[in-house]
Amino acid sequence: MVVGGPMATYDLRQTAYVKLVLHALKHTSCAVNGVLIGRIGKGDGESTVEVTDCVPLFHGQLGLLPMLELALSLVDEHLAAGQDRSLQIVGYYHANEQFDNLELSSIAKKIGDQIVRYCSQGAILLLDNKRLQALAKENTNAPVVQLYVKEGSSWKLGGSGSELRLKETMANSILNDYRKEKREVRVVDFDEHLDDVSKDWLNPTLFN
Amino acid sequence: MVGASEERELERLEKQVEEGGGGVVEYLSLVRKLKVRRSNIVAKHGLQLLNQASARSKLGSDLWTVYEQVAIACMDCHALDSAKKCINALDSKFPDSMRVGRLEGMWYEAKGSWQKAEKVYSNLLSENPSDTVAHKRRIAMAKAQGNMTVAVEGLNKYLETFMADYDAWRELADIYTSLQMYKQAGFCFEELILSQPTNALYHLGYAELLYTMGGIDNLRTARKYYASTIELSGGKNMRALYGVCLCGAAINQARGRGRTEEESQELVSLAASVLVKKYKEKASSKAGLVSSILDKYKQLAVA
Numbered sequence: 001m002v003v004g005g006p007m008a009t010y011d012l013r014q015t016a017y018v019k020l021v022l023h024a025l026k027h028t029s030c031a032v033n034g035v036l037i038g039r040i041g042k043g044d045g046e047s048t049v050e051v052t053d054c055v056p057l058f059h060g061q062l063g064l065l066p067m068l069e070l071a072l073s074l075v076d077e078h079l080a081a082g083q084d085r086s087l088q089i090v091g092y093y094h095a096n097e098q099f100d101n102l103e104l105s106s107i108a109k110k111i112g113d114q115i116v117r118y119c120s121q122g123a124i125l126l127l128d129n130k131r132l133q134a135l136a137k138e139n140t141n142a143p144v145v146q147l148y149v150k151e152g153s154s155w156k157l158g159g160s161g162s163e164l165r166l167k168e169t170m171a172n173s174i175l176n177d178y179r180k181e182k183r184e185v186r187v188v189d190f191d192e193h194l195d196d197v198s199k200d201w202l203n204p205t206l207f208n
Numbered sequence: 209m210v211g212a213s214e215e216r217e218l219e220r221l222e223k224q225v226e227e228g229g230g231g232v233v234e235y236l237s238l239v240r241k242l243k244v245r246r247s248n249i250v251a252k253h254g255l256q257l258l259n260q261a262s263a264r265s266k267l268g269s270d271l272w273t274v275y276e277q278v279a280i281a282c283m284d285c286h287a288l289d290s291a292k293k294c295i296n297a298l299d300s301k302f303p304d305s306m307r308v309g310r311l312e313g314m315w316y317e318a319k320g321s322w323q324k325a326e327k328v329y330s331n332l333l334s335e336n337p338s339d340t341v342a343h344k345r346r347i348a349m350a351k352a353q354g355n356m357t358v359a360v361e362g363l364n365k366y367l368e369t370f371m372a373d374y375d376a377w378r379e380l381a382d383i384y385t386s387l388q389m390y391k392q393a394g395f396c397f398e399e400l401i402l403s404q405p406t407n408a409l410y411h412l413g414y415a416e417l418l419y420t421m422g423g424i425d426n427l428r429t430a431r432k433y434y435a436s437t438i439e440l441s442g443g444k445n446m447r448a449l450y451g452v453c454l455c456g457a458a459i460n461q462a463r464g465r466g467r468t469e470e471e472s473q474e475l476v477s478l479a480a481s482v483l484v485k486k487y488k489e490k491a492s493s494k495a496g497l498v499s500s501i502l503d504k505y506k507q508l509a510v511a
Contacts, residue, residue, distance in 0.1 A: 029245065029284075063385045065420040066430075066454050067447060073501050081497065098354055106388065182248075194446045196212070197491040 007161035008047045008121050012143060013038075014171040016054045019203065021144065021175055024095040024127050025184040027059035033111070034058075034189065035075055036091035040121060049090050049121050050167075055201055056189035062094075063107050071190045071201075072114075078202075090119050093145070095127035102128060104148055109155055116150050124148040124155060125164075136179065139172055210242050218242060225253050232257050233267065240277055247284035254278035255290055272298060279311055283318040291315055306332055310341055317349055325349060340370055347379075356387055374400060381413065390421045408440035408448075415451055424462040431455035435475065443482060452479040453502060456509035476509045 016036060024032050038051040057071050072089070079087050092115050094108040104126055115122040124147075131144040143166050149159025166172070178184070186206055188199040210218070221235040232253045239246050255278060257263045264271055275294045282291035295315060298308045309332050316325035326349070332342045343366050350359040363380045370376065377396045384393035397414040404410060415433035418426040434455060437448035456476035480502040487495040 061382060061385060063388060063420070064416045065422075066416050066451055070450050070454060070501075073504075074497060077501055078497055081500070098352065101354060107386070194450075197446060197487060197494070200491070200493070 007159070008049050008123075008149075008163075010123055010147060010162065010164045011048060011050045011167045012125075012145075012164060012171075013050065013052050014166070014168040014174060015207065016051045017143060017145075017166060017171050018175050018178060019056065019187065019206065020054045020093045020125070021127070021132065022178060022184040022187045022206075023056040023059075023189060024132075025179065026187045029097075030060045031062050031095060031097040032056065032059045032189070033062050033092065033094045033108070035072065035089050035115070036093060036123070036125065037075070037079065037087055038090040039086045039088065040090065040119070047121060049123065051090060052087065054093060056187055056203070057201075058191045059189060060191070067190065067194065068111070088119060089115055090121070091115060091123040091125065093125040093127070095129075099129045102126065102146070104155055104157075112148070112150065112155060122150070123159075123162075123164075135172060136176065139176060141166060141169055141172065143171075210244060214238075214242055218244065218246075222246070222249060225249065233263075233270075236274055236277060237270075240273070245284070247281040250281035251278060251285045251287055251290070254281060258294070272301060276307070276311065280314065283314055286318065288315065288318055291318070306336060306339060310339075310345065313342070313345055317345070317352065322349055322353065340366075340373065343370075344376065351383070356383060359383060360387075371399075372403070374404065378413075381417075385417065385420075390417055393417055394421070406440055408437050408445060411437040411440060412445065412448055412451075415448070419451065419455065419458070422458075424459060427455055427459045427462060431459065431475070438479070446483070446486070449479045449483050452476060453483075453505040453509070457505045460509050473506075473510055476506055480506060 016038070020034055020036075023034060026032075034054050034056040036051045037053045037055065038049060041048045041050060055071070055075050057068070075089060079089070092108065092112050094105070094111075096103070096105065104124065108124060108126070112122065112124045125145040126148060128144050128146055131142070135144055143164060145164070146157060147159065147162060147164035148155045148157055149162045150156075151159060168174075183206070186203075188201055188203055190201050192199050193201045218235075218238055221231050221238060224231045225235045226249065236250060236254060236257075239250055254274060258275065258278060267274055275298050279291045279294035279298070282288070282294065292315065295308065295311050298305070298311065302308050309328060313325045313328035313332070316322075316328060326346065329342045329346050332339055336342075343362075347359050347362040347366065350356075350362055360380070360383055363376060363383070367373065367376055367380065377400050381393045381396035381400070384390070384396065394414065394417055397410060397417060400407070400410040401414060411433045415430045415437060418430035418433065431452060434448045434451035437445055438452065441448065443449070453476050456473070483502060484495060484499050487498050
């Protein structure tokens, strides 16, 4: 029996990973956030959360409720009406405003709590800017985000026994390539959509 | 805030400049006018421009404004050597200038040499206590180091003297919101709305804050400010249109069952129809999804 919280392996797919990092790279002077989409699988007694995609939400002011509620409703509805019914919101990602700030803010925790109400293995991914900077100089297989898992009433870094891994080994190389060509300019988040509805928060052509 | 047509012009010039089609001077000028932050592109093309003697002489007296703009852009991109060169050029032309002094302070900030920067700003302020930019740089330093309480104190003190600085009130509201001190943020918005009652964005900001605070009174007031935003923005502001629908649903849920507010139904229906129309025009792939969500809000507003 598992005590104190679910132990899970979080498989972070390239689409989700690269998109969220590009979102942060687009808005270097602000905090950014978004939701993670994926599916929960079970096998061999422990669960795997496959994070297949993400929806970039906001940049700048992350602490206001109305548009967040709206965005979550729209994403939920979009997934419910979609072809793949196994997909759901499985987490939240966040990048702080200051370069060396690795604190999980209370806003991030609140949003994370909200997601955990609907998905018990919901996780938070926090961008580590130092690792991202180092990645430009030297390629590694490690993701540049930290995993937070809810255990009891608090969010724990890494979670006991939980693991985050990049599903595709090429993910960081692809990320580096995209950075060089400034692909981040093309990321659309929900904020931008609200300013111009013709911009699509699904980012259908981002990786073309 | 940049209007839609200005945004398009900016994007057009940016594309042209990046593709090597010229127009750097116009682009730099537009960036200054709109006060947008496009540091990578400004630094890259600005430096190229400034390195050409013929381009420099064509700029005439604008040369120094461009040096300043490019210096700041370089600092934003952490190209500190290039920034220093620009600052040195300005220093030679304008020795003992307060404006150049501020750039020197910013250069230390970009380096992370907070104490040296602080020294520069205190010197500037002792000679000229009404240098608002130096005051605000100090507050920005506190924010950059993550000292939010110091930043808030500094901004409050600043606003006691310079109470007509709307940008400062707006910044303070933002910092309070990120600290989840919503009441204090609300006070800032009230000041802003009192001084500029026709600025739709202030009404919108206040509405979003009130909604976040929650409770039926705040939600009712939020709805009023979303409605005034719609009026002041000619019905074009998506957040306000959505906001009215969100409020309608939230107010009804907060009230409890059995009592419907007539006004909220009509307002929600109107806002919803404007939204759907807009999506059908501009983003038809999303029209179905949005329609479906709005129907849910409409139902919640009367259930």
